[in-house]
Amino acid sequence: MRARTTAFILGAVLVFYLVGCVWRGVLALYTAVDQGSWIAGMLGLAVLAFGFIGSWVLYREIQFGFATERLARALDEDETPGGGLRYEEIDGLPRSPGGRVDRTAADALFARRKADTEATPDDWRCWYRLAAAYYAAKDSSRARGAMRHAVKLELEAAVD
Known part of the structure; x- marks a missing residue:
């Protein structure tokens, strides 16, 4: 729940920032029209573009978060033999005194999971x-890629 709260707070801050970007872009465009300054107009368009691109990225990340939560719930409810997320495999990995997972143990788990996926x-x-x-x-970059692929496969399976 802590990660969700942090994500909510950061998302709210980003929304506030994006609204400010769009507002400043509109003001710059107004200045460009009012004073005939093409430099202010170009700056206004650039700031508006950054605001809209940032909004699109935020929307996609929120959509991705909800999709991964949906998949996690579906795996938690999976009671077939060998099903589920298999938390015990990850929770049972040896850890350092600081709580980090031992790299060699994580690599071994990764090799098993990769073979299952292949x-x-x-x-x-x-x-x-x-x-x-x-x-x-x-x-984490490959983790996100694999998770995006899992979401895509689940959506395709739901359509079929």
């Missing part, structure tokens, strides 16, 4: 577990 590449559950293994191995 065996069934169309199963979103395997991709979700692979993303969790990437995250445990501290490879």
